[in-house]
Amino acid sequence: MQLICTKLSTHQLGTALGMWLQGFLLTFYHYNPNGITNEALVGIGxxxxxxxxxxxxxxxxxxxxxxxxxxxxxxxxKMKQESNSGREIDV
Structure with missing residues (x-):
């Protein structure tokens, strides 16, 4: 169960960072949805x-x-098979 939570948290963190980066870059390139400028088009490219x-x-x-x-x-x-069968993994 802990492994699933870790994967989910990592996925959520990656999604949040990706969305933040997109918003930051669109702001940096002066994106305005009402009127797209050449600078915004270059930025999107x-x-x-x-x-x-x-x-x-x-x-x-x-x-x-x-x-x-x-x-x-x-x-x-071998470690994957042991993990899938529910046995303790010897690292």
Missing amino acids: NMGIYIPAVLCGVSIIFILRYSLTEEKMNRLQ
Whole structure:
């Protein structure tokens, strides 16, 4: 039950931060829903292109640094099976 609450809290935190960042950036680029300016259009374009590209680059760095060997994979699968069966996990 604690694991589910942790996942839910993390999801909610990520959603809240993402929504805050969108609102902040729209304000930064002077977005007005009644009249969209060129500056706001450029900002919306930046939000859809450059920010995801930077975040993708950061995630690629972490992926490349994570070494997953056959032994580690087998150990993770065993831990998952033990967790699903309700047994105590030996880390």
